[in-house]
Amino acid sequence: MTALKAHEVARFLARPDISEGIFLAYGPDAGLVRETGQRLIRHFSADDPHSASIVTLEGAEVDADPSLLAVEARTVSLFGGKRIIRVRGATKSIVMTLTELRDDPGGAAIVLEAGNLLPKDALRALVEAAKLGRALPCYPDSDETLNALIRDTFAKEAIRVDADVISTLRDILGNDREITRRELEKLCLYAATNKSLSRDEVLLLCADNAALVIDTILDSTGAGHAEKLELALNRALSSAVDPQRLLATATIHFATLRRWRGEVDAGKSPRDVLAGARPKPHFSRTSGLEQQLRLWSDSALASASERLLQATADSRRRPALAEASLRRALLGICMLAATQ
Template structure:
């Protein structure tokens, strides 16, 4: 079945159980990831449980053609629902054939299958198999317009008892340009800049044009790049020194964490988009000169499972910042060391 874009959020956040295969695809890779995560949370108790969720990539499917079928056929050890998540860079004839076989009952499936992919044409074998299947659902993800992005921002602001100054609305829309994940990252940076509701004692606050200008200041971005570039490029000493300088200059460690998460998402968008100049633009990365060269060098170090591991490191650090009593400075510093060491190993 083919979903209309406007119905995707509702259908994926509240799946009715009649579908065993979900294809979530489109040019907005941040939205693809977000909707796949939302669906996963609705389908299994713990989407991070390796016994409940099997994750495969393009490389896994190409290296072992039977890997996906084996993952789908595996029985649950606990009796709870199982999920198989596959992240593809584009169309895949082998996966499309498997979808048809599962839909026709020719290939056994004990798990629900969630496929993430980039933009797919109407003639795509994968898209056609999902749209034509009786037990499969295809959900397109197209870029949000300015109204959607402002609506997303205001929803997140309200959750922290923040409001948006009317004069700041027009300034905020271009500030959020990019895919859904990048927009959400920028919104979270604004929220952190103003302080969480709990940090403000529940008091209401308003986001102004000056707040947006402060967050997007060139100096702040340059200081952040001095940390992110060596951290994700494999220069352990430079990353550690730049982080120490940033803290001394008043840089928020949670802001550094968000910066690392955003850069990891940009790498993913760049790779999934084909790794060309157009992919740089879609990722919101520098497109010219030394900054673009630096981005591409670092991106080459973070692919496949290594990129997934980087995202898990960042997620674990974020969870620790929110739940533990340890200082954010130390937790983010440890994350920087782990990432920079992993990148250094990838360079060897």
């Protein structure tokens, strides 16, 4: 029985211990599932990529005609090369066909890509139990695996990065390996000439600029910085960010501050409150949020939240005045913060 652990997959992909059989990439990270399938195909066709016979089938095709997989696996390659069959979106409907191929795949490599499968799933159980079968779990990157991926990618391209680039990227990137790869490839292309990357360049190229300007609006309002607030608001509104979206986000921000403030009033330090927050705020905002927690009292936060709710109601009754309601509410709260 061969059931690989998630941390063993990378080592297996670097040097698979079998060259034929059934290979199942499965898990919740669809991007990593696709990448794993692609890496297996590249490995099995590397000896003679020109003569390799690669057939790609969709799960729906095989579901409609399960015998199609067996026919493709048993067909002799026209040029005598490696026979590779890839099935995307594989399901347990092909278990009967795979049972026929499990012990004698005829030299073919059958690469299956599937979603998140429970241990008792018939497809996963069959592959894990097969002598010529390998099941490769694909789970979202942890902080450690994401850090390693970022470092390895830049090291391979001989790109020097500032000390805070890796932590910045880790906070920006999500849990889909395919998206992560695309973002890293974009950065490598950008840095191909200078062979260096700064945090500011990473933020410029990868961060959601709308999200960044919204963070600036929230933090400027909460800290009482009227000039920064005005500049950030102008940028957001000129970029067609919906005023009602900004009101909703500000309402959530101040409600969150009030919840955190309750923890501070109960005896926690602002730093400890933020360290235990889920989702964890971006590290670049930590000091600003600490300042806001120290600045605002519970009653003042309640007043700010009430003002935002009233502005939201006004904007819904009179959508044409949504921007004016937004500006009036945020500036009023900003001035209140400045007097705390």
